[in-house]
Amino acid sequence: MAYDKFNILTSTAVPLAIENVDTDQLIPARFLKATERVGFGDNLFRDWRYNPDNTPKKDFVLNNPIYSGKILVGGKNFGSGSSREHAAWAVYDYGFRCVVSSFFADIFRNNCLNIGVLPVQVSPEFAEKIFEAIAADPNTELEVNLPEQTITLLASGEKETFEISPYKKDNMLNGFDDIDYLQSIKPEIEEFALHLPL
């Protein structure tokens, strides 16, 4: 399904300075039983966010009212493990539109791009700067500029460029998805299928 267009996002950010955040943490398997794409945000980081009795864990960043925003800043190797797209849905449904990390796992990155959440990979040094800036001032604003492919710490003006393929960039800017594209070349696919080795 087509998704929200992404252009320039200016927002405060939520810092999660933990490495190797896997998709089982983003959304534990027991919450994958829905047959529709609704309500996953409630269970984002469920077991880090809530005690077994469903009371919030006060020391977890999502439960700390001083942090908010549409950008999630994660540690290195964000989104590893299971291919569940539900992890990206949970990130989106919670209200994030962009995830920043110094390194993403492949499938999670793809899943984000396919639903309109922008994964922004920055250098480890810049990631550290972002964490430090937010630690010093939780109201620190970041600007994620997709047309320019830049991410900027607005207070200091420090910025870095990030990579995205021209094809995916165009999709994100216009809210197109891959199915639109694939549908448009169906005759070519059907012709191709006639000449496969298997």
Added chain:
Amino acid sequence: MSKTLFDKVWDTHVVRKIEGGPDVLFIDRHLIHEVTSPVAFLGLKSRGIKVLYPERTFATADHNTPTINQHLPVADPLSANQLKALESNSNEYGISHWGLGHQKNGIVHVVGPEYGITQPGATIVCGDSHTSTHGAFGAIAFGIGTSEVEMVLSTQCIMQPKPKKMRINVNGKLGLGVTPKDVALFIISQLSTSGATGYFVEYAGDVFENMTMEGRMTVCNLSIEMGARGGMIAPDETTIEYVKGREFSPKGEAWDKALAYYKTLKTDADAVFDKELTFDGSSIEPMITYGTNPGMGMGISHEIPNADQVEGGAATYAKSLGYMGFSEGDSMIGKPVDFVFVGSCTNGRIEDFRAFTSLVKGRHKADNVTAWLVPGSHIVEAQIKEEGLLDILTEAGFTLRQPGCSACLAMNDDKIPAGKYAVSTSNRNFEGRQGPGSRTMLASPLVAAAAAVTGVVTDPRTLIENVEELV
């Protein structure tokens, strides 16, 4: 130009290259299950489009299914609803459906190869990261998200940038009690959980050449645990022998044509990889994990490393060990064990149960251990009975459950309780993976067997009396 095995299979399936974008890749075989497919079907419905090639998609229910009393209605209404959705969607679109109770039902990555859906040189995807398993046949196989499941259903294609290529060579004679699982956990411990991200791996060397297909499947299955999208092994006589004659394998003239294609599937002598690593197989010992990702593994006789000896931040490392209740410098030998799980798409095949049985034979399950033995399919279940393994297991105090993913991801009732320790032959030791608060130590079926009969983490080599008996 010289090509790798991966190049050959990939290039054969590229419908179109997009300037500054991904390749449009044709998918030969698509496997679906109840958890990651329903929203894809909803997408098809909302767009009003059909499944382009229903005969190329196969559905099996596995993630959610109970592993006892499968003849009874599924008690959990949400699970039952997902199973029903898989059935009705499959029926509506003309897809083969092997639901709960069907003779062919089982873990998607176990039944795919068993029935010959998995073929050398094919492209295979599934909304499950352990789809890498099928790379054991020289297929390009990898996990996808639900949006991509919808793409494959509607157009039999997905859009993927071509990954970089890595070759991992392991040569030498494996030591006593060292299984394919140990080889894989060793490699992951060397590369870390993200060391192969962005790459597709080819495994080469005599260690893999000498492995059975089941061993190769275990190795390729775990490719994703070092971040690789997939891993593959060039098909050889062992592969062809396995594939030939299976239900969905090509027959007659089609087989001859397929065979000619299979024979082309090897890396050219002068082909270049983006990265190449070589390990000595004889240096590997039975492995066990001590932390909360599969990269945190070590030889079972070693001690848990200090934070400064491992890659990554000290805070993340401390969080991980804190979750496990372990400390730097601890020996794993003698650590308490509450549960033993044998099964999953990693180690739920007949050879895994033979290995487990070979070690528990003549011994008895420790009283403090709850053991869940879950075959990967009905074929595996039947073999366990026919080969007499069940009699040996029963004698030793074990029972057998019914096929499914079970405690590997604990979507059904097979959950390790909070704080309890499990030695598990599955693939992930993430926090809460096997149930909220569960603590997982990943290991081979032999290490699982040693734990099951002694009640603590035990080096299986100390229990092996007759080497010949080991599979």
